[in-house]
Amino acid sequence: MQLYFNLYFKFLGMHLKGQMQYKASFFMTAIGRFFVSFAMFLSVYFMFSRFNAVEGFTFEQALLCFATVHMAFSLAEMFGRGFDAFPLMLGNGEFDRVLVRPRNIIFQVLVTKMGFARLGRLVQAAIVLCYAIPASGVIWTWDKVLTLCLMILCGSAVFSGLFLIYAAFSFFTVEGLDLMNIFTDGGCEFGRYPFSVYGEHVLRFLTFVIPLALFQYYPLLYLLDRERNPLFMFLPLIGSLFLLPSYVFFRAGLRRYKSTGS
Amino acid sequence: MITLQSIHKTFRVAKRQAGFGRAVKALFSREYELIHALDDISFSVDDGEMVGYIGPNGAGKSTTIKIMCGILTPESGTCDINGRTPWKERTAHVRDIGVVFGQRSQLWWDVPVIDSFELIRDIYVVSESLYRRNLDELSALLDLGELLKTPARSLSLGQRMRCEIAASLLHSPKTLFLDEPTIGLDAVSKIAVRQFIKKLNAEHGTTVILTTHDMQDIEALAERVLLIGKGKILLDGTFAELKNACQSTKMLVVEYRGSAPGICAGMTLADAREGRLAITLDPSTLPIPNAIAHLAEQAELLDVSVSGISAEEMVAALYKEYRI
Numbered sequence: 097m098q099l100y101f102n103l104y105f106k107f108l109g110m111h112l113k114g115q116m117q118y119k120a121s122f123f124m125t126a127i128g129r130f131f132v133s134f135a136m137f138l139s140v141y142f143m144f145s146r147f148n149a150v151e152g153f154t155f156e157q158a159l160l161c162f163a164t165v166h167m168a169f170s171l172a173e174m175f176g177r178g179f180d181a182f183p184l185m186l187g188n189g190e191f192d193r194v195l196v197r198p199r200n201i202i203f204q205v206l207v208t209k210m211g212f213a214r215l216g217r218l219v220q221a222a223i224v225l226c227y228a229i230p231a232s233g234v235i236w237t238w239d240k241v242l243t244l245c246l247m248i249l250c251g252s253a254v255f256s257g258l259f260l261i262y263a264a265f266s267f268f269t270v271e272g273l274d275l276m277n278i279f280t281d282g283g284c285e286f287g288r289y290p291f292s293v294y295g296e297h298v299l300r301f302l303t304f305v306i307p308l309a310l311f312q313y314y315p316l317l318y319l320l321d322r323e324r325n326p327l328f329m330f331l332p333l334i335g336s337l338f339l340l341p342s343y344v345f346f347r348a349g350l351r352r353y354k355s356t357g358s
Numbered sequence: 359m360i361t362l363q364s365i366h367k368t369f370r371v372a373k374r375q376a377g378f379g380r381a382v383k384a385l386f387s388r389e390y391e392l393i394h395a396l397d398d399i400s401f402s403v404d405d406g407e408m409v410g411y412i413g414p415n416g417a418g419k420s421t422t423i424k425i426m427c428g429i430l431t432p433e434s435g436t437c438d439i440n441g442r443t444p445w446k447e448r449t450a451h452v453r454d455i456g457v458v459f460g461q462r463s464q465l466w467w468d469v470p471v472i473d474s475f476e477l478i479r480d481i482y483v484v485s486e487s488l489y490r491r492n493l494d495e496l497s498a499l500l501d502l503g504e505l506l507k508t509p510a511r512s513l514s515l516g517q518r519m520r521c522e523i524a525a526s527l528l529h530s531p532k533t534l535f536l537d538e539p540t541i542g543l544d545a546v547s548k549i550a551v552r553q554f555i556k557k558l559n560a561e562h563g564t565t566v567i568l569t570t571h572d573m574q575d576i577e578a579l580a581e582r583v584l585l586i587g588k589g590k591i592l593l594d595g596t597f598a599e600l601k602n603a604c605q606s607t608k609m610l611v612v613e614y615r616g617s618a619p620g621i622c623a624g625m626t627l628a629d630a631r632e633g634r635l636a637i638t639l640d641p642s643t644l645p646i647p648n649a650i651a652h653l654a655e656q657a658e659l660l661d662v663s664v665s666g667i668s669a670e671e672m673v674a675a676l677y678k679e680y681r682i
Contacts, residue, residue, distance in 0.1 A: 099483065106480050114468035117509075193464050195429045197481055198453040354431045354445065356369065 100203055107207035115212060122212065129216030133166060137224060140288050151293045153320075158289055159228040161316055164244065165287030166221035168251025168311065170214055172259065175252075177211035179259035183266035183273060186353075201350065202343075205263065234319050243315050243329045250332035251311040255280065257342035258306070264342070267349030283308050290316055310335030360403040360426065360533070360565070365435035367396040367421055367589075395421045396432065397589035405532070406563040408555075410570065410580030410597075414677055418589045419569040423535055426567070427457055440532060453482065456526035460538035463518065464525055465510035471521050472506040475528060482529035489528060496524040499554055516547025523551065527558070534558070536568035540575055552578045573673060585676065592680050600676070601666070608646060610637045611663045612653055619656035625649060 115122050140162055144155035153161070182205055185191045194204045234240055262276040283306075286294065291302050291313045302309040311332035318328040370390045395418050403409050413419050424430040425437060428444030428451050437444060444451045465474045479489045497503060500520040510518060519539065526534065536555070540548045556579060559566050570576060576583060576597060583600050585593040593600060612619075613634050621627055621637060624644030629636035639649055646664055653659060 103480055106477055110466055110469060110473060110477055113473065114466060117468045189459070189462055192424070192427075192429050192459070193457075193462070195448070196427050196452045196455070196457045198449045199481055354429070355433075 100200070103199070103203075104207060108210060111210040112212070126212070126214075126216040129214055130220050131216075133217045133220045136166075136285065136288060137162065137220070150289060153290055154233075156228055156231040156233065157316075157320060159224055160232040160234070160319070161290050161312060162288045163221050163225035163228050164247045164316075165251065165284060165312055166217060167225060167248045169255050169284040169287070170218040170221055171248070172252035172255035173214050174211055174218065176206065176256045176259040177214070178206040178209045179256075179263040180211075181209040182263035186266055191353075202260075202346065232320075234321075239326070239329060240319055243318055243332075246330070246332040247311050247315050250336040253336035254307055254311060254338050255283065257336075257338040258283065260339070260342040260346050264346040264349040267353050279306055279308075287312055307335035307338050359405055359438070359440065360567075361436075361438045362402070362422075362426075363400050363436045365396050365399040365422075365425060365432045365437060366394075367418075367425065367430070367432045369393045369395050394589050396425075399435070399586070399589070399591055401584060401591060401594060403565060403567065405565055406559070407582060408559045408566045408568075408580055410568055410576040410583045411586065412570065412573075412576060412583060412673065413586035417586045419586060420537060422586070423457075423537055423567070423569060427455060427535060428452060453529070454532045456529070456531035456534045458522055458526045458534070458536045458539050460519070460536070460541040463510060463522060465518065465521060467511045468509055470507050470509055471502075471513070474510070475506070475525060478525055478528050484529050488530065492528050492530060493524075496527060499557060500524055500550070516543050516550075519543060519547065519551060520554075523554065527564075530562075531564070533565040533567070536566065536570075538570055539568060540570060540572050548572070548574070555579055585673075585680075587677065587680050593676070600673075607638055607666075608641055609665045610639060610646065610649060611635070611661075611665075612637075612650075612659050613661040614653075614657040614659050616657055619653045622649075622652050 140158060141155070143150065144158065148154075150158065182191075185194075185205070185208060190208070191205075194201060194208075197204060229236070229244075258276070258280045262273065262280060265273055265276060287308065291299050291309045299309055299313065302313075314323070314328045314331045317323040318325075369392070371393055372390055399418070399422060411419055411422065421430065425432050426439060426444060428448045431445040439451060440454055442451045464478075465471055466477075475493065484492070497506065500523065502520060502524060505513060505517050505521060508517075510521070513521065523536075523539065534555075539555075540551055543551065552575060555566060555568070558564050566579075568575065568579065581596060583593065583595060583597055584591060585600070609628070610625075611634070615633070618630065618635065621635075622644075625637045625639050627635070628638050635653075637649070639646070650659075650662055
């Protein structure tokens with residue numbers, strides 16, 4: 097464990113060294129990311145400037161939702177960026193190198209690429225969160241603070257699981273990977289609003305199949321005192337179990353790769 | 359010690375046919391073709407041996423290497439490398455092997471080579487003293503010196519290959535797999551790489567298995583040659599045996615003064631010029647000394663040279679013989 101921790105920072109250092117070679121590109125991407133998610137923020141703002149509330153959520157409450165989802169997503173994206181580049185790794189044979197190194201395979205995939213430029217989104221999310229936390233009108237007792245932390249951390253676990261599935265799909269097919277983006281990038285984008293606004297079917301799907309709602313909608317209800325049941329506080333933890341099937345799927349893909357070599 | 363026993367590997371490849379209509383059809387029902395990449399491959403390699411693995415493109419060389427590295431799992435057969443099955447004990451196995459893929463780099467593109475080396479040291483958890491010793495030795499032998507401070511992207515192909523080989527040996531592996539290590543290198547770099555591999559094998563007793571298309575590599579390096587074609591081992595022997603396996607036509611060139619000597623049975627005139635004759639012959643029917651004696655009787659010879667056909671021609675002849 098200690099070893100992997102050290103290795104992670106070694107890889108981090110290597111990526112920084114490499115990316116510093118292209119300073120302009122680094123800052124442009126970071127700024128670009130900032131504005132992309134800023135545009136999303138604006139869309140929330142304009143939505144509420146026309147309607148005072150959506151499904152009973154005020155602008156500030158929706159912002160809290162927006163910021164948590166973005167925070168979770170950008171954390172997952174920063175650490176799980178390697179999965180994004182995975183189809184490429186398979187294509188150019190770099191993955192074979194991973195297989196001849198005596199370290200955990202998923203770890204090695206994770207560290208092949210790190211998206212510092214994604215800091216832009218993280219900064220954006222942090223700023224909005226800093227505004228929304230006092231503005232949402234939530235009285236921040238310790239259990240609410242814990243809930244918020246769980247929402248963010250387990251949220252990035254769920255997104256990481258989705259990235260892992262995305263990577264695993266590329267063992268089976270080179271086409272059709274874009275479909276997965278509906279849940280990764282799409283999950284982040286639609287997560288601007290509490291998932292209940294999309295209707296009951298969507299909510300059910302996002303509860304039982306891809307548990308995005310488990311770290312967004314339900315704990316949000318608890319934060320806003322609409323639900324007093326402490327179960328809602330710990331639902332994000334259950335959501336993060338999503339990592340398990342994702343992992344199993346990846347292993348299955350790996351087994352296939354080792355028998356076909358492509 | 360490496361032992362492979364009746365390894366089989368089949369790939370299922372989708373048949374692709376030309377034409378739009380067929381492409382649409384292929385969306386729904388695809389026809390597959392089974393390709394026997396490896397068909398009952400068995401051989402064993404002792405510790406400290408140096409083996410050249412040759413064969414035409416698509417013969418199964420890379421597949422075998424991938425199986426030995428633990429990247430691929432065969433359908434049947436056993437493979438034992440230093441007491442382990444590569445695809446079952448991947449982590450333990452790969453600690454003991456070094457792999458160089460001639461066509462791919464393991465160095466970080468944008469950072470100095472030495473940083474890549476240090477990362478590899480950390481991945482393999484090589485102790486500082488061993489790392490120092492290996493690095494000093496490798497940079498002396500491969501003449502890395504200044505290259506270590508250069509980002510990989512600014513290295514020439516030959517320089518990069520030297521660094522790649524060093525990178526694969528930092529953890530003192532017992533076995534080194536080289537997949538086309540001299541591909542695209544200039545003559546000087548090729549010789550440097552060959553000399554290094556030879557030295558490594560002699561001094562450290564590292565087992566070396568290399569695939570190549572360059573016959574001079576094989577001639578210079580491999581005491582033993584494995585020829586593979588269509589997934590089968592066709593020949594397992596020394597380079598000399600490989601030479602004997604094909605009809606060894608020799609080329610005899612003589613320079614003479616005066617009138618041209620006549621040729622006798624068993625000789626074929628390849629080229630005749632004023633004062634110079636080139637003759638091909640088969641030494642098994644007409645021994646070379648006899649041929650020279652025959653010519654010397656008729657004319658005053660100034661110079662005689664005998665050469666075999668080149669190694670490439672030889673292997674091409676072998677491929678033809680085995681119809682691969």
